[in-house]
Amino acid sequence: AKQNRVAKNVRFKGSVKDAENSMPLMNVNIYIPELGIGTSTDENGLFSIVLPTGNYSCRMSYIGYGTRTEKINIRQETQQEFMLQSDTKLDEVVVLANKKDENVSRTNMGVEKLTMNEIKRMPALMGEVDVIKAIQLLPGVQATAEGGSGYSVRGGSADQNLIVLDNATVYNASHMFGFFSVFNNDVVDNVELYKGDLPMKYGGRLSSLLDVQLKDTYTDKLKGSGGIGLISSRLMLEGSMGERTNWMVGGRRSYADLFLKASSDESLNKSVIYFYDINAKISHRLSNKDKLSLNLYMGNDKFGAASVAEFSYGNRVGSLTWGHVFNESLISKISLNASNYHYMLQSKLDKASIKWEAGITDLMFRWDWNQTLNRNLKLTYGATSTLHHFNPGFITQPDYPDFRIPKNKALEHGVYLSAEQKFTDKFTIRYGLRWSIFQNLGSATVYSYDKNYEVADSTQYGSGKIYHTYHALEPRIGMVYKLSETSSVKANYARNTQFIQLANNSSAGSPLDLWFPAGPNIKPQTVDMLSAGYFRNFNENNIETSVEVYYKKMNHVIDFADHAQLLLNDKLDGEIRSGKGKAYGIEFMVKKNNGPLTGFINYTLSRSERTIPEINEGKTYLSPFDKTHSINISAAYQLSKKWSVSAAWIYATGNPTSYPTGRFEINGEYFPIYSGRNEYRKKDYHRLDLSVNYVPTHKPGKKWQGEWNFSLYNAYGHKNPWIITYDQNTASGIPNAEMTYLFSMVPSITYNFKF
Secondary structure: OOOOOOOOEEEEEEEEEEOOOOOEOOOOEEEEOOOOEEEEOOOOOEEEEEEEOEEEEEEEEEOOOEEEEEEEEEOOOEEEEEEEOOOOOOOOOEOOOOOOOOOOOOOOOOEEEEEHHHHHOOOOEOOEOOHHHHHOOOOOEEEOOOOOOOEEEOOOOHHHEEEEEOOEEOOOOEEHHHOEEOOOOOOEEEEEEEOOOOOOOOOOOOOEEEEEEEOOOOOOOOEEEEEEEOOEEEEEEEEEEOOOEEEEEEEEEEOHHHHHHOOOOHHHHOOEEEEEEEEEEEEEEEEOOEEEEEEEEEEEEEEEEOOOEEEEEEEEEEEEEEEEEEEOOEEEEEEEEEEEEEEEEEEOOHHHOEEEEEEEEEEEEEEEEEEEEEOOEEEEEEEEEEEEEEEEEEEEEOOEEEEEOOOEEEEEEEEEEEEEEEOOOOEEEEEEEEEEEEEEEOOEEEEEEOOOOOEEEEEEEOOOOEEEEEEEEEEEEEEEEEEEOOEEEEEEEEEEEEOEEEEOOOOOOOOOOEEEEOOOOOOOEEEEEEEEEEEEEEOOOOEEEEEEEEEEEEEEEEEEOOOOOOOOOOOHHHHEEEEEEEEEEEEEEEEEOOOOEEEEEEEEEEEEEEEOOOOHHHOOEEOOOOOOEEEEEEEEEEOOOOEEEEEEEEEEOOOEEOOEEEEEEEOOEEEEEEOOOOOEEOOOEEEEEEEEEEOOOOOOOOOOEEEEEEEEEOOOOOOOOOEEEEEEOOOOOOEEEEEEOOOOOEEEEEEEEEO
């Protein structure tokens, strides 16, 4: 008897890259006309679609590339890489291997993209490469404290940086007070830093966006990677469940507390100091046009001294995203996101037991659309809505009533429309508008203040009542003109608005973060930024060079009054002063991408100032994040198949600071008299990090691959200031300053593996 052959479903996977520079292309429309189904590439240029066996046409369309069609023969699971040429070059899909970069042709400027392969070539801190430490080496970016994960972008404060993990906001990106970041390098695919000119779908921050994208695995086999170090270890596993579902899970934990338990000293073996984090991601293809992704993160730090005190802080982050392909030119993504940052400080002394908790929680909905109208015009549009919950502080204490600073709530909405239009082969422009709305919600007590910032009156608002609203229009425009195939000039203008800010006057980056909203007494901060640049590549685009200049004009920028009480203060807005600010600078960058020697050199010359009437007698002063000169050099050299070395040298002008010059006495208490605001500087910062990597010979057929990393942080042991504390000789009245530094020289060793 003759049997009918039934077509089986198999997975067709692939990637799409720009043939000019081998960079992944995001949101390329993949369409199979014979079946009327399709999908799109993700942030990494990857796609996956299930097809019945057979012969088909694979149609790919992307702005500036027109529509390309490639014949595919599907008999079994197939994986293919496509390299797309610009429509000004070829009329078909071609496969090319010349490695180039898109920095010349893209309309964005002030954008830095790092893959994990690039980050892993940089020296490690305590044996582990780190996303935040890597971006602190980029032009225009400076660490706010030694070893910390806070950073300033083009003269802005740390809270002016938006950090997102697969669409969800991360409010504190640090472990162990910043010596590690919350990003496990085994689960991260790549990171993008936008220095002011944010994508139109993002708002709410003045200075930058750090977009951290997790791996979206397509493996059909169980794979893993990890590392074992002196301070912490990590493990990541990835695999699939059937043809449509892929998953990934990763975790890290430090284990200094395990060594403490081995101590014979009771005060040590009952102490704790550790951090952990867990990432999980699962992606499921509901159909050939629909994809559902769930991303979860949980991390925590805990420090405790035996029966005396305990301190913990951490993040909880989650996002659920549904992507739908309507047709080859229209794609939508709906995302539900949740973010929480919290901390707890507890004293366990019998007569002074106290517990303090605070934090912030966000619930967000966003709907983003990508539409290709023709080969030269692409639109992006959408809307977002966020509910902010602010918890300024809650204290419980035995035998005393609980003390709570009233919680705050606010709604933040945004709608946007952006277009990218290619007018000629040489000239492309990107333009758009974002409309942001911020609404304060009751219940609340709003205070009004007199000219001396004393409470003059108060008004009560009921639960759920919108008692104040701000509107903001944020136009953004960018353009690129290609002078040649390897050079271009660019210009950008962007307006950004920030409605929530951080009360933290610690230069060392304390995790006691208190976020608070704009309201009747605090106007939202705004910035207007102009930037321009010249970009030129050499040696077949293996060497990238750029010069960028920027000017930022800020309004309603905040600072705090002298001796401000920021924590556990229900009248915090009375401690805040606002005024104007400006920042300007020039950034130089040279980068080598390929060959045995890779790396970059960058130099930034900049200035950041504030002018606030009630501070420094109304005179303009340097912001705490002003650094006149900044130099970063990072290089990696492949000595052989087994050995590679890397080094990074960092130099920056010392941060501005205020020193006490005397004191005054009131009722027996002494108070310092400070110099003008930020008229002195700390010592200049510089250090050298070194790293050596050894990869043993890999035996054919063996799945396990291991390598050793030997790192030296601050190789010549320079004592960089962390914090400066002051005291005063009560007899002579002479003030003294004492500098605390964290590290001199820190060696580490880590065994990394994958299978």
